[in-house]
Amino acid sequence: MIQQPVISDSNRLRLFAGSANRPLAQEVARYLGIDLGPMIRKRFADGELYVQIQESIRGADVYLLQPCCNPVNDNLMELMILIDACRRASARQITAVIPYYGYARADRKTAGRESITAKLVANLIVKAGANKVLAMDLHSAQIQGYFDIPLDHVYGSPVLIDYLARKELSDLVVVSPDVGGVARARAFAKKLNDAPLAIIDKRRQAHNVAEVMNVIGDVKGKTAVLVDDMIDTAGTLLEGGKLLKKEGASKIYACATHPVFSGPAASRLSSGVFEEVIVTNTIPIPEEKQFEQLTVLSGASLLGEAIWRIHEDTSVSSMFR
Template identity: 85%
Template sequence: MEKNQLLSDSNRLRLFSGSANVPLAQEVSRYLGIDLAPMIRKRFADGELYVQIQESIRGADVYLLQPCCNPVNDHLMELMIVIDACRRASARQITAVIPYYGYARADRKTAGRESITAKLVANLFVQAGANRVLAMDLHSAQIQGYFDIPFDHVYGSPVILEYLASKNFRDIVVVSPDVGGVARARAFAKKLDDAPLAIIDKRRQDHNVAEVMNLIGNVRGKTAVLVDDMIDTAGTLTEGARLLRQEGARQIYACATHAVFSGDAVSRLQSGLFEEVIVTNTIPIPEKKQFPQLTVLSVANLIGEAIWRIHEESSVSSMFR
């Protein structure tokens, strides 16, 4: 069935954007060939958010695009309010499209008396009325198991891999910045013509504080590509890059899907350790956090294609085979 035919089927496909990343939502809407659905969003004097859908969505398949980026609590609450508004407006199915899933790092109990916020957020989405979730590059894949509704997990790596392939690197080695990211780095290396893999062993003393201890693998004279799901304070990446320099890496590239860029991240990333820092636009990057070594790739077509396949009831996982 042609896209135009399906989109005209009772005009069922609607795409809404929260306030967190409107430019990405606009790109996705252009890929799908539809306009963003109209919505009023304003705040009361005390900061409470008010949302009203501006057209009938009765019986429609609604997709709500909103990354839970900084300010995380505001964007998370906004998404839940929009989900609730769509549910009360009799949408047939509501899919939360979350390019960046907030609160994902607390995904298990490693000590006593601590919360599992990744599970809490999953419960909130379901209770708000989401029927399905589409997310990109979760901090850990196990988060999908916290949902009792359909969950589609897509990856930003195809656009990064395509970009790296265009550079025609020789003697490339993919580096995992920690042991927990080995599976991600291994999959990345396999798609880069089965490039060799190196692993940085570190000891984390506290949240957002990393101490690099050892390197497993050979990077001497090679182009090292550090791969992670997100760059937050960039402490892990910069400490890893210093170790790679000490071990003789010729060039160092950092790749991540989510550019969180908290604290001193920007100053660390432009300190001269990296030839290039490659991220995607799942999170909007303000001008003050941009720097010469930064390359931002768009995942709009990936998200748009995933939305299209969900709506067409075809396979999303086949996008990455």
């Protein structure tokens, strides 16, 4: 159980939030026992963003919380403007706290003449003036190496695992929705009393379109927990859930850290395939995208604890041992 931190130099610690997810930022501030820093954010008539910090941050350690969720371009640009404003206000150190890292899916070249946007965004954040980055559940671990500054990477899985453990589900099997997510699912299963693992073999024909082929592992009569880092259009998850039902799974739960929920995601997830869809609040979910089976857990204590440990120069990785 994570305990409330005691900050040795709270006058030097400042937490500011962009507009992308202020409720999460307020929860993090409450966990740290501080107030969100005052700032002005407005938009000019042509759509340009304007940001002004409303207190002195000279010599302060500043943490800027801003997920790069929809609208991605606006939120990413706002983060860079915030970083630049703090740098010009003589902050001693600026840490970009990015609960959801946008543009992460293009993390390598799979064809000719395409951009590696995960690296491009890392370059932009560094050039804007960030000294450190705190990110949660990056789409791929290699993105950590795209930054030329220190990056601390935390996971949403402890929150999800604690919730599932309290439900005391019987005959549990953890399922990876694709081969690429096996490491994540294996670590998840290990924390759930070494639950067995299954893998869905699929062939992706285009972006956001998945064709499920077969299940590797035994799911018959078991409670299947599909684990992923994000849910976007939920096409992959829905097809995976249908296949698990066909293979004899008794109940199916879906877990993910980031509820991107684009397009038809809400209707797909509420179609009756899943007993429950469990996510964290790294991304705010509009009311029209919420549904009966949805459970949203808070990751504020994880982020708050990581911020405190970074500020106190103690280990962040030890949070997950």
